[in-house]
Amino acid sequence: MFTSLQSHSTHKTTLILRVSSLFFLLFSHIIYFSSYVRANIFVYAGCSQEKYEPNSPFEGNRNSFLASVVSSSSQAAYTSFAIGNDSSGPPEASIYGLYQCRGDLKTTDCSRCIESAVNQIGLVCPYTLGASLQLEGCYLRYEHIDFLGKPDTSLRYKKCSKSANNDVEFFRRRDDVLADLQTAIGFKVSSSGLVQGFAQCLGDLSSADCTPCLAEAVGKLKNLCGSAAAADVFLAQCYARYWASGYYDFSDSSHEDQVGKTVAIIVGVLAGLAILIVLLSICRRAMD
């Protein structure tokens, strides 16, 4: 009788410990995700058809590429890599790749975004020889063939919102923003009235290559998305996006971050209180 009671209460203690660690995890995740979720939102991915064999020399170079990307991202917003393209290894193992963070991200947010991209890219494109992944805050790409520094304005992704019906003022403002974005070298944010936008070229593009890439992106925004109130066009080496303020918001304002954190803390505290009440009632029942 005594033994069974004791094992019963041990069981309850374990349960309480389990439940509280579960909620602790949940709570810390809410805090973590609310601050970084925006930069880590998935935009698009592209995977090659060809695959590599597990444990192949290519996989080895791919792993060192991904590790280098993670360590570089705490130093620079853009870096390109060529691994295994000298005579020291088999030619089928060579890998070329790069990453680019959005121009307005702080280094720590760049690193976090890249870490997230590195963790996701193998899940999105399992065992492929080539893969690219665009998140809101960063871009990661690798290929078996050398694509570095070669001009490429092919369309990778577009998204057009619903139409801003006959709003002449909106279209005038949008055209102002798009004209301004075309002058970007690297990264540029622009706004006119309620219309906002930003554009970016990959870090290794000279202004002689960035300008025609953005001209192509802006042309596609107008041709493919016509009268959209918000639109994104991503080409292989640059992108341009615009939106009517309040339509959707990629903007990285610290005010919003504060609001997000405050909400997360309130939710966390409420969840904590609820757990405490549940735990107390379990304890009370355990003591009865």
Ligand SMILES: *[C@@H]1O[C@H](CO)[C@@H](O)[C@H](O)[C@H]1NC(C)=O
């Ligand atoms: C490897 O590729 C990079 C990038 O294209 C190039 O700069 C470098 O010269 C290549 N290395 C060799 C040994 O071919």
